[in-house]
Structure formats: structure tokens, C-alpha cells
Amino acid sequence: MNAPLPKAVQASVNRRLSLAARYFGRTVVAIGAHPDDLELAVGGTLARFAQHGAHVVMAIVSIPSEFDTRRAEAQRAAAILGCELKILADDGCSRIDDIKTYQLVGMLDELVRSLEPAAVLTHSANEFHRDHVAVHNACVSTQRLRPFDFLHFNPTMTRAVPVAFHPRAYVDITETIDLKMQAIEAHASQFASRGLDSDMWRDLARLQGRMVGVKYAEGIDISRMLFA
Numbered sequence: 001m002n003a004p005l006p007k008a009v010q011a012s013v014n015r016r017l018s019l020a021a022r023y024f025g026r027t028v029v030a031i032g033a034h035p036d037d038l039e040l041a042v043g044g045t046l047a048r049f050a051q052h053g054a055h056v057v058m059a060i061v062s063i064p065s066e067f068d069t070r071r072a073e074a075q076r077a078a079a080i081l082g083c084e085l086k087i088l089a090d091d092g093c094s095r096i097d098d099i100k101t102y103q104l105v106g107m108l109d110e111l112v113r114s115l116e117p118a119a120v121l122t123h124s125a126n127e128f129h130r131d132h133v134a135v136h137n138a139c140v141s142t143q144r145l146r147p148f149d150f151l152h153f154n155p156t157m158t159r160a161v162p163v164a165f166h167p168r169a170y171v172d173i174t175e176t177i178d179l180k181m182q183a184i185e186a187h188a189s190q191f192a193s194r195g196l197d198s199d200m201w202r203d204l205a206r207l208q209g210r211m212v213g214v215k216y217a218e219g220i221d222i223s224r225m226l227f228a
């Protein structure tokens with residue numbers, strides 16, 4: 001974080017033009033229900049934030065299966081993206097369904113209190129996976145603690161499922177798409193080991209890039225953001 005920034009990045013920071021530059025020297029917390037959710041939805045964005053001098057924490061609520069394998073995969077993926085990994089239910093396999101709502105809110109409150117983030121990224125309300133919706137709802141509650149930017153990301157899945165999500169903002173990830181794909185591939189237990197490929201995530205980034213005239217982008221939705 002203290003190393004000199006590459007020239008092009010420094011220029012961007014100075015101009016304060018990019019979303020990544022907004023979080024220079026600040027903490028961003030991305031909260032996903034499971035390992036791989038964050039890489040799939042916003043891996044390129046998180047890598048970009050980290051490259052621009054943000055302290056980026058990838059918080060995973062629970063690991064539902066193959067605890068050691070999936071924790072190791074998540075650690076590898078976070079390292080690829082230049083982010084810090086935190087697993088909230090870190091004492092073995094657990095399901096979000098088994099955590100009471102007030103406990104889930106308490107876990108996320110604690111995260112927000114301790115990290116004092118400038119931005120929180122999490123699942124949107126439009127998800128087909130109940131765990132993702134539960135995490136979204138708990139994050140909505142944490143907004144009362146601090147005035148952070150509150151952003152939502154694309155629904156995540158390993159096999160394509162049609163879910164309505166309409167991004168209202170896009171992050172150019174042309175420079176970090178390869179890191180995103182490497183981070184996704186680090187989750188071999190979810191893709192390679194099951195004979196699945198992760199191409200749809202490159203395809204989606206390409207499609208979302210076309211929406212805004214860049215090669216690759218990740219779409220996000222904005223619940224709350226302060227403009228100075």
C-alpha cells in the first residue's frame with residue numbers, strides 16, 4: 001500500500017476521475033456469502049481498487065463444504081487480487097441458513113465497526129440464492145452505523161441462471177480482467193473439478209464493457225453514495 005504507484009495510476013489518482021481513486025488510502029469491504037462470489041462479481045473491480053491504494057477486505061460469511069480446500073482457494077484468489085481475506089464463520093463448514101438473522105447482522109456490524117469502510121460492496125436484493133439475499137439484507141442493516149458508499153454486484157453462480165439485475169454504474173476492468181479470471185480459476189473445486197468453465201464471467205465482463213464503450217467492465221448498482 002505504501003509502495004510508489006505506477007505513473008499511470010498516480011495520474012489517475014491525481015485526477016480523481018476513477019471510482020478506484022475515490023478509495024485511495026481508505027478501506028473497502030466486499031461481503032460475499034460464499035467463497036468465489038466476490039471474484040465472480042467484482043474480482044476486477046476489487047483488484048483495481050487495491051492497485052489504486054485502497055485496503056480491500058474480502059469478507060466471506062461462511063464456507064458450506066470442503067472447508068480446508070475452499071478456504072485455501074479463497075486465500076489464493078484474494079492474494080491474486082491483492083486483497084485481504086476474512087472468513088467470518090471460520091470454525092468449520094456452516095450454512096447461512098443456520099445463522100439467525102440477528103447473529104448475521106451482528107457479525108456484519110462487527111466487521112463494519114472494526115474496519116470503518118469507505119465503501120461496502122455486497123449482493124443485490126435480486127438473487128436466486130437465498131443465502132445471498134440474507135447477506136444483502138444484513139448489509140442493509142449495517143448502513144445505520146456509518147455513511148459508507150453502499151454498492152451491489154451482479155448475481156453470482158457457477159452455472160448460468162437468468163436473474164434480473166440492471167447495473168446503474170460500470171467499472172472499467174480492462175486492466176484487471178486477467179487477474180479476475182485467475183482468481184476465479186483458483187476456485188478449482190467449483191469449476192475445473194466439476195468440469196465447468198468460467199468463460200461466462202469473461203463473456204459478461206465483455207458484454208458489460210460494450211455497454212459503456214470499454215473492453216471489459218463490471219456492472220454495479222448503487223444504493224447510497226455521497227458526492228462531495
Ligand SMILES: [Zn+2]
Nearest residue numbers: 033034037129
Ligand atoms: Zn454464493
